[in-house]
Amino acid sequence: MRIVVDAMGSDNRPGPDVAGAVWAAREFEETIILVGDQAQIEAELAKEDTAGLPIEVRHAATAVPMDAKPTEVVKGLPGSSMHVGLGLVRDGEADAFVTAGNTGAVLAIATLRGVGLGRIPGVKRPGLGVVFPIKERPFLIDSGANADCKAEYLLQFGIMGSIYMARVHGVENPRVGLISNGEEEGKGTELVKEAGALLKASGLNYVGNIEPKEFMNGAANVAVTDGFSGNLIMKTSEAIAKYMSDAIREQMMAGPRTILGGLLARPAFTRVRRQLDPEEVGGAPLLGVQGVVIIGHGRSGALAIKHAVGQARLVVQSGVVGAIEEGIVSRNP
Amino acid sequence: MRIVVDAMGSDNRPGPDVAGAVWAAREFEETIILVGDQAQIEAELAKEDTAGLPIEVRHAATAVPMDAKPTEVVKGLPGSSMHVGLGLVRDGEADAFVTAGNTGAVLAIATLRGVGLGRIPGVKRPGLGVVFPIKERPFLIDSGANADCKAEYLLQFGIMGSIYMARVHGVENPRVGLISNGEEEGKGTELVKEAGALLKASGLNYVGNIEPKEFMNGAANVAVTDGFSGNLIMKTSEAIAKYMSDAIREQMMAGPRTILGGLLARPAFTRVRRQLDPEEVGGAPLLGVQGVVIIGHGRSGALAIKHAVGQARLVVQSGVVGAIEEGIVSRNP
Numbered sequence A, B: 001m002r003i004v005v006d007a008m009g010s011d012n013r014p015g016p017d018v019a020g021a022v023w024a025a026r027e028f029e030e031t032i033i034l035v036g037d038q039a040q041i042e043a044e045l046a047k048e049d050t051a052g053l054p055i056e057v058r059h060a061a062t063a064v065p066m067d068a069k070p071t072e073v074v075k076g077l078p079g080s081s082m083h084v085g086l087g088l089v090r091d092g093e094a095d096a097f098v099t100a101g102n103t104g105a106v107l108a109i110a111t112l113r114g115v116g117l118g119r120i121p122g123v124k125r126p127g128l129g130v131v132f133p134i135k136e137r138p139f140l141i142d143s144g145a146n147a148d149c150k151a152e153y154l155l156q157f158g159i160m161g162s163i164y165m166a167r168v169h170g171v172e173n174p175r176v177g178l179i180s181n182g183e184e185e186g187k188g189t190e191l192v193k194e195a196g197a198l199l200k201a202s203g204l205n206y207v208g209n210i211e212p213k214e215f216m217n218g219a220a221n222v223a224v225t226d227g228f229s230g231n232l233i234m235k236t237s238e239a240i241a242k243y244m245s246d247a248i249r250e251q252m253m254a255g256p257r258t259i260l261g262g263l264l265a266r267p268a269f270t271r272v273r274r275q276l277d278p279e280e281v282g283g284a285p286l287l288g289v290q291g292v293v294i295i296g297h298g299r300s301g302a303l304a305i306k307h308a309v310g311q312a313r314l315v316v317q318s319g320v321v322g323a324i325e326e327g328i329v330s331r332n333p
Helices: A015-028 A038-045 A070-076 A081-090 A103-111 A151-169 A190-200 A212-216 A227-252 A256-275 A302-317 A320-331 B015-028 B038-045 B070-076 B081-090 B103-111 B151-169 B190-200 B212-216 B227-252 B256-275 B302-317 B320-331
Strands: A002-006 A031-036 A055-059 A096-099 A127-131 A139-141 A175-179 A205-210 A222-224 A284-287 A292-295 B002-006 B031-036 B055-059 B096-099 B127-131 B139-141 B175-179 B205-210 B222-224 B284-287 B292-295
Touching: A002 A015, A002 A081, A002 A302, A015 A031, A015 A038, A015 A055, A015 A302, A031 A038, A031 A081, A038 A055, A055 A081, A070 A103, A081 A096, A081 A103, A081 A292, A096 A302, A103 A284, A103 A292, A127 A151, A127 A227, A139 A151, A139 A227, A151 A175, A151 A190, A151 A222, A151 A284, A151 A302, A151 A320, A175 A190, A175 A212, A175 A227, A190 A205, A212 B227, A227 A256, A227 B212, A227 B227, A227 B256, A256 B227, A256 B256, A284 A320, A292 A302, B002 B015, B002 B081, B002 B302, B015 B031, B015 B038, B015 B055, B015 B302, B031 B038, B031 B081, B038 B055, B055 B081, B070 B103, B081 B096, B081 B103, B081 B292, B096 B302, B103 B284, B103 B292, B127 B151, B127 B227, B139 B151, B139 B227, B151 B175, B151 B190, B151 B222, B151 B284, B151 B302, B151 B320, B175 B190, B175 B212, B175 B227, B190 B205, B227 B256, B284 B320, B292 B302
Parallel strands: A002 A031, A002 A096, A031 A055, A096 A292, A139 A222, A175 A205, A175 A222, B002 B031, B002 B096, B031 B055, B096 B292, B139 B222, B175 B205, B175 B222
Antiparallel strands: A127 A139, A127 A284, A284 A292, B127 B139, B127 B284, B284 B292
């Protein structure tokens, strides 16, 4: 297997990206192709012990700026590491593409046929999935690729998410829920009501509307929503988790008794914080494009990059792309 | 001042509702009108020392079931405590209505002219606001009254929220933000883009798009969003806060050292939990109807009911309803 890692992806590129790629090459024993500025990549590689590791370097003249507008990058920056890396997957020279770069940019480039990979036939809109870092590990799709959605996109997110959870995470007949502001049928926006009717008739293991509480409790293995709402759920979760950690730390510093308590209890906090840490999760799969694409957090360190490569490997092995093609076609007569 | 309390509101009605009303009558020295089943209310009042307190009872033949569909209740249950209580406000016999009952039902009844209060002239859709129980106390509107919104509703939520925060919470020239999935202008759904343009031209102290992180940090005093997204933000916050509390407690039980630490640090947790407790916040004001309506959590205990009455009192005193009428008319030539 050959996995491309965008060396120019993370906020601190190319350090964590290269270190994570080396780590992955050693652990998974698959070929890693680092794409980006050759001189910078080689300088980073020189810091590591790479003897005997299956690592290749492919030069890319530019890197996508973190804050670049996707529309400007897609055709305006054809030599970027994202273009070159996705091109390798498109041309069959590699099996998967991993990046911690500008999410909007990689979505746009990957989705455009001829430039990146293009959509799987029949797929209306690729969806960005994410395994939520809580105990039940629910899969949220779309978590941010498509702000405005139609009901049929949501149906397809359900199909693709179900295939992903079954194949990659071994969940048998995944329960599919629809995010809404009430559990009762008929609650929600017009979009939710329409999508609910489609999902109910889909043959998926559809459990109906779920609220955030049910989502966190694992009422569904796959939670379907539009990219705007999915993004809000993800970012609100991150923001509240941080708020609570900070508030508890602050309150603990209020007196000697709680300071001592905090010191003694620290391992418990560390475990909870680590559980909720994006570093531990890896990346978000972009489902519905003609190839395997895993997008990591911009804050990714080497560990997160390594996890993302491991995830890409599982997705390739489990044949998700082919299964989605089959699943979408069979449901779109 | 005369404030109506729906005795048949909370999940455990009428106990907490009556106890909270008595508490409020004692603390605020305003007349409280308890509306609901007279026999049940009097049985609860008999448990309290109400000598000399300005409490009246008004009988209502029925109560709105917690899970009743709003559409079925509005005209189907005309003798409910919500109908009777809101009628007192409409007819000038009382100044405000407080309930911890079925939110959808009170929204529907209050909004319908002739049945409840009706909308303030010029208001397209009343919005449900909520002061978020975090340090910066941002106001989120709409938090659940209108799942599907148009841009002009969002503009009006901004106007009404701004008036509320200025008058009731004394915030000078409140900063108004628009919830989106990215801070840059142009990020978000079509609805967000349209509403952003209206807010920018509104004369409000508009600070642009805010993400959940900025919302939690207090980047805006008023955060405008549609009722579907607002509800997701609120419920995701509650769900994650509960998840973290449970996870920390569980991890602390893992060994003697962390158990001891947890015992010592308990006061710090209690303070954080209390800070985030809906009991402490009071209720959510419904803005845009012709009268003061405060809606409490179904789980409300006596303390929450008392807080909600206190909030209703502040809203009446500060003349929010008249100011909204003026503010909406002056911006809708």
